[in-house]
Amino acid sequence: MQKNEIWRSYGTDYKGMTKRLLTQSGLDRLLPAHSVHDPCIAIKPNLVTPSPASFGATTHPEVIAGIIEFLQEHDYNNIVIAEGSWVGDKTAEAFEYCGYNSLAKEYDVSLIDMQKEKGSVTDCAGEDLSICSCVKDWDFLINVPVLKGHCQTHITCALKNIKGLIPNDEKRRFHTMGLHKPIAHLNSGIRQDFIVVDHICGDLSFEEGGDPVIRNCIMTALDPVLVDSYVCSLLDYSIEDVPYIGMAEALGVGSSDLSAMRLITCEGEPYEDLPVRNILDVSYAVDDVDSCSACYGILIPALERLESEGLLDKLPDRIAIGQGHRGKTGKLGIGNCTSGFDICIRGCPPHEEDIYNQLKKLALETSGEPE
Numbered sequence: 001m002q003k004n005e006i007w008r009s010y011g012t013d014y015k016g017m018t019k020r021l022l023t024q025s026g027l028d029r030l031l032p033a034h035s036v037h038d039p040c041i042a043i044k045p046n047l048v049t050p051s052p053a054s055f056g057a058t059t060h061p062e063v064i065a066g067i068i069e070f071l072q073e074h075d076y077n078n079i080v081i082a083e084g085s086w087v088g089d090k091t092a093e094a095f096e097y098c099g100y101n102s103l104a105k106e107y108d109v110s111l112i113d114m115q116k117e118k119g120s121v122t123d124c125a126g127e128d129l130s131i132c133s134c135v136k137d138w139d140f141l142i143n144v145p146v147l148k149g150h151c152q153t154h155i156t157c158a159l160k161n162i163k164g165l166i167p168n169d170e171k172r173r174f175h176t177m178g179l180h181k182p183i184a185h186l187n188s189g190i191r192q193d194f195i196v197v198d199h200i201c202g203d204l205s206f207e208e209g210g211d212p213v214i215r216n217c218i219m220t221a222l223d224p225v226l227v228d229s230y231v232c233s234l235l236d237y238s239i240e241d242v243p244y245i246g247m248a249e250a251l252g253v254g255s256s257d258l259s260a261m262r263l264i265t266c267e268g269e270p271y272e273d274l275p276v277r278n279i280l281d282v283s284y285a286v287d288d289v290d291s292c293s294a295c296y297g298i299l300i301p302a303l304e305r306l307e308s309e310g311l312l313d314k315l316p317d318r319i320a321i322g323q324g325h326r327g328k329t330g331k332l333g334i335g336n337c338t339s340g341f342d343i344c345i346r347g348c349p350p351h352e353e354d355i356y357n358q359l360k361k362l363a364l365e366t367s368g369e370p371e
Contacts, residue, residue, distance in 0.1 A: 001025045001222060004260050006230060008219040010268025014200065017267060018066025018218055024266045025220040027194060028074050032139045038078040039139035041071055045081065046146045046161050046198070049089045049208050049294075050097035057209030059144050059198045061099040063218060067142060067196060068107045079107075082134070084114030084164045086207075087171050088294035088349040091115045119167040124189030125251045129182060130170040131189060143192045143224070147231055148202030148209070151300050152293055153179065154242050156207055157231045158195050158224035159187050159253075176290045176323055184247030187224060195221045204235060204274060208297050215271050225254025226261060233258060234274050285312055289324025295335045295349040296321060302356040306363065314363040332362070 001007065009021045022028075032039040045059035053060040064081065071079055081100060085091040091113040095101050104111045112134060119130035135141075145161035153160060160183055163171060174182045197219040201212035221227045228245050232238065239245050239256050249256050285303065288296065299321060306312040320333040320341060333341035334355060336348045345358050 001027075001030070001220070002262070003223045004226065004255070004257075005262045005264060006219055006221045006227065007264045007266055008199075008217055008270075009266045010215075010217050010270060012216055014060055014062035014218070015066040015069070018063050018196065019070050021218055021220055021266055022067065022070045022196075027070065027220075030194060030222075031071075031074065031076060034075065039076065040078045040080065040137060041076050041140045041142065042135075042138040043067055043079065043081045043142045043144060044161065044164060045083055045100075045144045046156075046164070047083045047091065047094035047098055047100070048086045048164075050085075050093045051209055053098065053198075054201060054212060055209040056148060056201050056203030056212030057146065057207065058094070058098050059146055060200055061103050063144060063196060063198050063200075064100070065103060065107070067144070068103075068109060072107070077108075079109040080112050080138070081109060082112040082114055082132075082165065084117075084132070084166070084168070084171075086294045087168050087292050088298075114165055115168055117167070119170060122189050124185040127182065127185035129186055129189060130167055130173075131186070132165050132167060135165055135190060140193045141191065142194045142196060144196045144198060146202045147197050147199040147219075147234075148207060149205040149235065150207045150293070151205070151297050152291075153183075153244070154237050155228065155231050155235055157197060158192065158221070158227040159183055159244060159248055160228075162186055162190050162192065162224075165190060172292055172323065175292050180242075180244040181247060183244040184251055184253070187248050187253045188251045192224050195219075195224060195227055197221070197227060206297060206300065207293060210301070213274060215274070216268075217271070223254035225249050225256050226258075229256040229258055230261065230263075285315065285319060287318045287320045287325075289320075289322040291322030291335075291337075292349070295337075298349045298352050299334055299355060302352050302359065305356050306359060309360075311360060311363040311367075314367040314369075315359060316362070316366045319359075 117132040150156040199217040203209045317331040330341045
């Protein structure tokens with residue numbers, strides 16, 4: 001496999017398809033040689049929240065099983081699965097709910113909850129970022145993102161998935177730094193040695209899933225910048241719409257040149273072009289200052305429900321959300337960061353039902369309509 005190539009297969013035998021694709025991609029020739037020690041191979045799925053893979057947010061355990069079986073069949077037995085869910089959910093719950101505890105037991109591999117790992121400051125191309133210390137112990141990193149949309153960055157795939165390898169406090173800080181820049185610099189500090197993209201049924205709009213679009217596709221690649229550039233083309237975004245891609249390219253992480261890309265189909269027939277769901281434009285209703293993905297991502301579905309009921313425009317004030325509102329006062333806020341506001345729907349993040357119910361009540365009171 002070359003850096004300008006993306007290999008893909010289609011089908012429903014996810015574990016078997018993964019193993020065959022890894023063979024065709026030549027992963028065995030890329031793995032570190034067995035020397036004095038048994039190389040540590042780390043697998044990084046996307047378990048952003050405790051939800052089944054069929055929901056469109058998390059990496060299918062069958063794909064991970066295929067990777068593990070491939071590695072063990074090539075005498076690599078020092079394998080870890082490492083992940084840190086988004087702020088507001090617990091990785092331990094995601095491991096259990098998504099089937100990774102039983103997976104680890106079946107194949108005798110270790111699970112690392114990155115939310116419990118300490119971070120160490122690392123120079124990432126001029127930016128000091130806190131990275132979980134255990135990352136330095138790995139000899140080879142296989143990144144297994146889900147191809148899906150994101151309510152703040154439009155897309156999330158290879159580059160953004162690495163964010164799960166930093167402590168929770170650093171995740172929060174990323175949002176105060178503008179999100180795109182630290183994601184780009186993080187990828188200069190953590191090298192992805194191989195990428196397996198779960199393009200089976202990702203939600204094309206939201207990171208936490210809920211509206212899966214079935215494509216039954218698995219892809220492999222070496223260049224995370226190329227992967228994310230290709231994802232932009234699939235979801236009808238330009239590379240400029242996702243600034244961290246160009247920033248990562250400028251830092252030497254990879255290439256966004258799709259004209260030089262070779263797309264190789266190994267198995268099955270490609271689906272037609274992906275349908276793109278329009279995300280509700282809520283910028284007029286929201287005052288977002290450095291919000292975390294979990295909080296913002298939970299707010300959007302609640303606002304969609306209000307919009308469908310004709311109530312969103314009836315709210316009396318813009319909705320404040322984000323770390324930039326800490327210590328400030330105002331009229332209407334979402335999340336603990338807005339605890340000084342007259343009305344604050346508390347939580348870190350709050351529950352969607354609480355947001356919806358309280359905002360609906362406020363909209364009806366403001367408009368004088370009966371509940």
